[in-house]
Amino acid sequence: MTNPRLNRRDVFPPTGPEISAKSWLTEAPMRMLMNNLHPDVAENPHELVVYGGIGRAARTWDDFDRIVGALKALEADETLVVQSGRPVAVVKTHADAPRVLIANSNIVPHWANWEHFNDLDRKGLMMYGQMTAGSWIYIGSQGIVQGTYETFAEAGRQHYGGDLRGKWILTAGLGGMGGAQPLAAVMAGACCLAVECDETRADFRIRTRYVDEKTRSLDEALAMIERWTKAGEAKSVALIGNAADVFPEIVRRMKAGLPMPNGRPDIVTDQTSAHDPVHGYLPQDWSVAEWRERQESDPKAVERAARASMRVHVAAMVDFWNAGVPTLDYGNNIRQVAKEEGLENAFAFPGFVPAYIRPLFCRGVGPFRWCALSGDPEDIYRTDEAMKRLFPENEHLHRWLDMARDRIAFQGLPARICWIGLGERHRAGLMFNEMVAKGELKAPIVIGRDHLDSGSVASPNRETEAMKDGSDAVSDWPLLNALVNTASGATWVSLHHGGGVGMGFSQHAGMVIVADGTEAAARRLERVLWNDPASGVWRHADAGYEMALDCAREHGLRLPAILGN
Amino acid sequence: MTNPRLNRRDVFPPTGPEISAKSWLTEAPMRMLMNNLHPDVAENPHELVVYGGIGRAARTWDDFDRIVGALKALEADETLVVQSGRPVAVVKTHADAPRVLIANSNIVPHWANWEHFNDLDRKGLMMYGQMTAGSWIYIGSQGIVQGTYETFAEAGRQHYGGDLRGKWILTAGLGGMGGAQPLAAVMAGACCLAVECDETRADFRIRTRYVDEKTRSLDEALAMIERWTKAGEAKSVALIGNAADVFPEIVRRMKAGLPMPNGRPDIVTDQTSAHDPVHGYLPQDWSVAEWRERQESDPKAVERAARASMRVHVAAMVDFWNAGVPTLDYGNNIRQVAKEEGLENAFAFPGFVPAYIRPLFCRGVGPFRWCALSGDPEDIYRTDEAMKRLFPENEHLHRWLDMARDRIAFQGLPARICWIGLGERHRAGLMFNEMVAKGELKAPIVIGRDHLDSGSVASPNRETEAMKDGSDAVSDWPLLNALVNTASGATWVSLHHGGGVGMGFSQHAGMVIVADGTEAAARRLERVLWNDPASGVWRHADAGYEMALDCAREHGLRLPAILGN
Ligand SMILES: NC(=O)c1ccc[n+]([C@@H]2O[C@H](COP(=O)([O-])OP(=O)(O)OC[C@H]3O[C@@H](n4cnc5c(N)ncnc54)[C@H](O)[C@@H]3O)[C@@H](O)[C@H]2O)c1
Ligand SMILES: NC(=O)c1ccc[n+]([C@@H]2O[C@H](COP(=O)([O-])OP(=O)(O)OC[C@H]3O[C@@H](n4cnc5c(N)ncnc54)[C@H](O)[C@@H]3O)[C@@H](O)[C@H]2O)c1
Structure with missing residues (x-):
């Protein structure tokens, strides 16, 4: 018997302005899925492993092919449903709905351990999605x-x-x-x-x-x-x-x-x-x-x-x-x-989060990233410059962008990452969308983030270790993050279990949105890139962090039970 | 100190055609929340308990009041976010998005036990949502x-x-x-x-x-x-x-x-x-x-x-x-x-499911229910008759509807339930919507279901006990069900953990949609009441049940990895 997860073929995402799917909203997830398996990106692409031990992009090579086929055929009012790396259904939705909905590695809590997962995995019923592996927004190191x-x-x-x-x-x-x-x-x-x-x-x-x-x-x-x-x-x-x-x-x-x-x-x-x-x-x-x-x-x-x-x-x-x-x-x-x-x-x-990262999360600051679907590094260099102009006083950001250009080789589709927060992310997204509209970039930009972010994860040994109110293990928050991003019109949304800390220890949500230069995309970008970091601000405000409460007030968030407004 | 969960006040939902919220899409969740706490409906309404031990509709009385306030103020492009019975945020979405998104009692698996839940509950950080208690679609016995x-x-x-x-x-x-x-x-x-x-x-x-x-x-x-x-x-x-x-x-x-x-x-x-x-x-x-x-x-x-x-x-x-x-x-x-x-x-x-219920689930048949927002029993009697006309050969359904009218006293807002499946539910929904549009009913109809349904639950000791492929504990399915219903435009969507089998043992999703007689509602009803039972058909088809595979083929479902189409 051949192993459905082993294949010697090399996968490279298409680049350039021509598309083979019916729109950029479906071309984008297809290119990003392929990019996750690019030989310069993935740790073990022939076995579909992107990173983090066994974090996969698709369950089997057949599933990979069927996902690609389904994305190419997908209409503007349809949504592809992916269950642990397997494209189970295409459903009728609407233009403002996500084009792909993903759930990876989720197991009912009492059974959510490695032994049961490995058993399901061996039976071909599951795959491990890690964070950005199964949600198609890994960009290498x-x-x-x-x-x-x-x-x-x-x-x-x-x-x-x-x-x-x-x-x-x-x-x-x-x-x-x-x-x-x-x-x-x-x-x-x-x-x-x-x-x-x-x-x-x-x-x-x-x-x-x-x-x-x-x-x-x-x-x-x-x-x-x-x-x-x-x-x-x-x-x-x-x-x-x-x-x-x-x-x-x-x-x-x-x-x-x-x-x-x-x-x-x-x-x-x-x-x-x-x-x-x-x-x-x-x-x-x-x-x-x-x-x-x-x-x-x-x-x-x-x-x-x-x-x-x-x-x-x-x-x-x-x-x-x-x-x-x-x-x-x-x-x-x-x-x-x-x-x-x-x-x-x-x-x-x-853990590193309570020690060093939480103050950032309180302001919705987290790992914002974007990727040039054109495949052209020049597109990223242009966005680098545009980001510096958009945030002229953020020296830390400027230093990072300069060093990154110098020291970091692109892997697969050229991409950039920087940590920015609520009130900044949607501005960056709208700016990229405008650059696409004006033809300053050669193709649309994909915008996403790690699941390790302000409002998207419950992980008591990592991101939510030692929360002020003891709510470390409450996972309503990442589930709401996924529902809100779905309702706001992200291009693809994912819900994972396990991730970097393993089976039983975390639940988290992914979000990716395409800036294709259209008006409709601008409206979606404004909603999604506001609501997504805002969900981190409420989560931390609800836990009693002053910094998050201040941030919520400053940005006029409406939080009935938290701010009484 | 007063107990924030205890209050001697009695709650009754408003009835009749006048609304105090800005639309029926927000009036409906408000009335249904109140209906869950109606003295004839709830087991212990003064403590916010609807049914099933400690299954609550809101976390505290303050939260109840703030949910009602938020729903009254909610605009047609806004969504209220509820975390374990507490209205944490109002976010900007769009007309086809749900008006309310709910996550109740979800805990990261390793901590998903009664001891940890009770601790969170005591600290005021959670409530138990049961199935339809925290998702506002309980209709009594x-x-x-x-x-x-x-x-x-x-x-x-x-x-x-x-x-x-x-x-x-x-x-x-x-x-x-x-x-x-x-x-x-x-x-x-x-x-x-x-x-x-x-x-x-x-x-x-x-x-x-x-x-x-x-x-x-x-x-x-x-x-x-x-x-x-x-x-x-x-x-x-x-x-x-x-x-x-x-x-x-x-x-x-x-x-x-x-x-x-x-x-x-x-x-x-x-x-x-x-x-x-x-x-x-x-x-x-x-x-x-x-x-x-x-x-x-x-x-x-x-x-x-x-x-x-x-x-x-x-x-x-x-x-x-x-x-x-x-x-x-x-x-x-x-x-x-x-x-x-x-x-x-x-x-x-x-368990009763593998013994008696699974064959129904394979065809998307489950506990479809509807409720007359008018409060007028006549509205339900009209829908009873209309259902008999819509499904003239379903004798089992006719017998139930007759007996129910005879033996079952309404509790709170008049409601009806019957088990129907894929291909039937959306027809019923569209018919009710037309009846509202034509003025045959005194007010809109709310359509929902139990979380115990074909595609909405993973519960290895109950609904998914002894699945054919051993996928009992895979909870990607209910999460996808919630994401799909959100993307399809249900009026409110919920994700719960625990329910009838308790902490650690199940994850499940709720869905409610309002038939307000508009064209827009008709489009949403057609999508939601098709996709929701269809998700149960794919879930069972993927597990290898012939009956579900047949049903999927018969209804032309597009299931890339399952039917290869
Ligand atoms: N954001 C975060 O919280 C965060 C960030 C980075 C990594 N992580 C976690 O760190 C871990 C590493 O991630 P990764 O993607 O690099 O995983 P990986 O599996 O790609 O790499 C792990 C490496 O450790 C090596 N290794 C294993 N056992 C060893 C041993 N006993 N001594 C020396 N080397 C050993 C392996 O050979 C391998 O190269 C994961 O658990 C990941 O979840 C978390
Ligand atoms: N759809 C389903 O799968 C389904 C359907 C119905 C009930 N259930 C389950 O059945 C259980 C009952 O649900 P409920 O809403 O009626 O709960 P409930 O808490 O309202 O009622 C339980 C009743 O059991 C009684 N009781 C407790 N211990 C007893 C004992 N030792 N001897 C006799 N009586 C005792 C209590 O006094 C109470 O009246 C729940 O666990 C629920 O989840 C599941």
């Missing part, structure tokens, strides 16, 4: 470079007076997301030692200039860091090894006072795919080949061993924290696993 | 009378050649839903012995003629049943007692060959609120007063004791099953609790 850069920069501000020169960051995982860490660290001015067990992943990051050096020796890696930090140079090294071995060894040396740059790492974090204990985390003392083989033949054994190693790994992170090193969980659920494995103080160190 | 009648009649067909004369049904629970059982049994031709611990509940059912007699003595109850079954009379008796005592006692007598009508019950089921172990099930040897008091003061103790009693209760049901008595779980999750309490064979007897 740039998204995560930006987010990680903001996080490291904020950590630098809070702990090192805003200056990361001569500092070094210890982390692990150079996968789809984690691979952004060395570059983000370097952009933020710091050195970076990243432990990665799979040499091919490290090589990929060397090739794309996200990481500078590679070694198999901890001594050698530390010597490089020593040299760079001394010289005030921001550079990075990938250490081929297992984080569950390396982290405790560095703790040992630190405690023993053995030589080490600055005597200890200056920031510690981790981006192995710990959220998926079967596919995402190499157990100690296993080879990568053995690991991959036994993921198929004996997944339970892999899981057991991986979970035990994660406990060791987190225990070392707690040691760093207790020694005063700023340590943060980067949203992969590793503390939860360690806790379940009996590590009582696994949650001693914080 | 009629809905459940119809469903229960269909179920008992089908059981009669399968086990007793279609004739329930001289047979008797043993059950428990005469609450909001369960109270329908004696009447449904009698309508289906059987006698009924219903155990109820709370005498006030039994008295309410006596007053409304849903049950015929009441006693505190099992011997007396059995003597009545003996008399009636012998005489071929269909009548019912409420036995005041605890089901966990009475069921085993009847088993004991049956096994011992002691005198009993027919030597054993002919059908056994149960509708205590077992889904909610703190508020829904009286533990053995507790008084009702003590139970209520300790629900507040020591909920953990209540839960422990209730769960232990449920085990005893289910063990007796398994004994009936093993003795050859048709025994069914009526969707209150009692088998799950018994299993968790260590009763290995708790799932020996089936």
Whole structure:
């Protein structure tokens, strides 16, 4: 029997101004689906895997083909319905309704665990959608470079007076997301030692200039860091090894006072795919080949061993924290696993969201991104310039846009990301739409965001960790976000479960909207790009954050039970 | 401190053709919310409880007032957003978008249990929405009378050649839903012995003629049943007692060959609120007063004791099953609790859905209901007649409509329910809309359904128990149902978690649409009342049910991955 998920063919999205679907509103999801599987974008495109362990864009290759076929045939008053990567139905709707509605990996709570999911997955009844994989708005590493850069920069501000020169960051995982860490660290001015067990992943990051050096020796890696930090140079090294071995060894040396740059790492974090204990985390003392083989033949054994190693790994992170090193969980659920494995103080160190991101969410600020359907980098450079003109006083934004142009290679369709908030996003969208209308860009622009955003996610170990009112686990909010975006006229809307923290631990919603230069699109953009970040402002205002309440008042939001208006 | 959920005021929906909101599309949800709390409709309106233990219509009385205020002010291009019974925001949408979007009781799976919910509930961050309580389309007992009648009649067909004369049904629970059982049994031709611990509940059912007699003595109850079954009379008796005592006692007598009508019950089921172990099930040897008091003061103790009693209760049901008595779980999750309490064979007897309801769901047949906003019973009688004319050959429907008119007293706004399917619902909706347009009815009609329907629920212990492909727990389907109804233009749409089987065990979606006699409404009705049952047909077609596949082909549904079209 052939594997319906394996195919040697390479997928590239069409580019340019000619379309094969019936409108840009259906051409756009088709190109973006294909872009998610572009060889420069996806981690493992031949198996439909976009990023994050097993985050897929379609359930099988047949489903991929049928989605493409359905999108090409879709009329302006029809909607394609996708259930866990499978195009189940085409229904009659209307022009202002979304063209695609997606639900991925959702399981009734009592059964929402990896074991049940894997069983459904094996039976061909599901796929894992991650966040932007199954919702067709992944754009490669740039998204995560930006987010990680903001996080490291904020950590630098809070702990090192805003200056990361001569500092070094210890982390692990150079996968789809984690691979952004060395570059983000370097952009933020710091050195970076990243432990990665799979040499091919490290090589990929060397090739794309996200990481500078590679070694198999901890001594050698530390010597490089020593040299760079001394010289005030921001550079990075990938250490081929297992984080569950390396982290405790560095703790040992630190405690023993053995030589080490600055005597200890200056920031510690981790981006192995710990959220998926079967596919995402190499157990100690296993080879990568053995690991991959036994993921198929004996997944339970892999899981057991991986979970035990994660406990060791987190225990070392707690040691760093207790020694005063700023340590943060980067949203992969590793503390939860360690806790379940009996590590009582696994949650001693914080997640990155309450530590650094929540103040942004209170103002609806989050990972706004856009992509040039023309495929022409010039279109993005034009929007870069236009964004600088639209927000002339936002220096932080200007610096990011300049650095990004310089250091970040486009992957697949050219795209840009920056964090902006309520009152800004709809203005950017309307401006892009006008640029399309005026012919300043060669084709329409697609505008979307990560599910990790202000109003679109409930994830108590990550985005909604430690909410002020204790509402961390309330998932009415992301469901309402999806319903509101559907009612407002986004081009496609998705509801996912699992994402970066794994089965059972989050529910979240995606939104993408096309600026095709029409009047109708302008009306939809204005509604969607206002309501979507606004939903984050109400969510945080309802939780009692003053900053969100101020933002709501300032923007005249009507919040009956919250502001009494 | 005053309890924000307690208020002595009585709520009655306005009736007649004058409206105080800006359109019928906003007047309708306002009247229906109020109707849910009408003293003749709600189980405990002063505490905002509509039915099913703690299923509420609004989170607090303040929230109720603010919802009403917001609906009155809502414009034709605005949407009210309700989070667990609290009106959090008013957003700009468009005329074809829903006027209200609701998410109730949704919790991220890992935290989706009673303990966490109760904690959120106590903190004022949530309410329990049940199914139609928080989505404002509960119409009193009629809905459940119809469903229960269909179920008992089908059981009669399968086990007793279609004739329930001289047979008797043993059950428990005469609450909001369960109270329908004696009447449904009698309508289906059987006698009924219903155990109820709370005498006030039994008295309410006596007053409304849903049950015929009441006693505190099992011997007396059995003597009545003996008399009636012998005489071929269909009548019912409420036995005041605890089901966990009475069921085993009847088993004991049956096994011992002691005198009993027919030597054993002919059908056994149960509708205590077992889904909610703190508020829904009286533990053995507790008084009702003590139970209520300790629900507040020591909920953990209540839960422990209730769960232990449920085990005893289910063990007796398994004994009936093993003795050859048709025994069914009526969707209150009692088998799950018994299993968790260590009763290995708790799932020996089936749920009512796979046993009797699934074949209907495969054709999109489910609990279609409508309500006369005029408040005038004549409007319903007119629609009854019109339905008979629209479906002239459906004898089953005709019989139900006649019996319902005869035996069922309206509660609150007059309403009717009947089970119809894909291809029928939109015709009924369009017909009602035309009747409104022509002035044949005094005001618009509201059309909705239970969340227990063909495409709107994932509930592995009830609606999706034992699906052919093993997809019982896949909840992409109800989420897609809500998104599709939102995109199609339903007047209000809701997404709930918990419902009748309790926290962690189901996710489901509600839909209501207003037939106000306009052309625009006709277009929306045609889309919504087609897509909504169609979503049930695809869900079952995807699971491999031939009947659903046939139905899909027959109606020309476009299902890319399922039919390849
Ligand atoms: N926004 C967020 O909250 C956020 C951002 C980035 C990443 N994450 C999370 O971080 C994790 C990583 O994401 P990704 O997309 O990079 O995943 P990925 O699966 O593509 O990469 C994980 C990498 O870790 C490596 N690895 C696994 N076990 C290891 C071990 N024991 N030692 C060293 N290396 C090991 C793997 O070889 C792989 O290259 C995920 O859990 C993701 O959800 C969250
Ligand atoms: N469609 C369905 O699947 C469906 C239909 C009807 C009911 N149900 C389920 O059935 C249950 C009942 O619903 P309801 O709305 O009537 O609830 P309810 O809370 O209004 O009524 C439950 C009744 O059971 C009585 N009771 C509790 N413990 C008892 C005991 N030990 N012995 C005897 N009586 C006892 C209570 O006094 C109460 O009157 C719920 O769990 C509901 O979800 C499901």
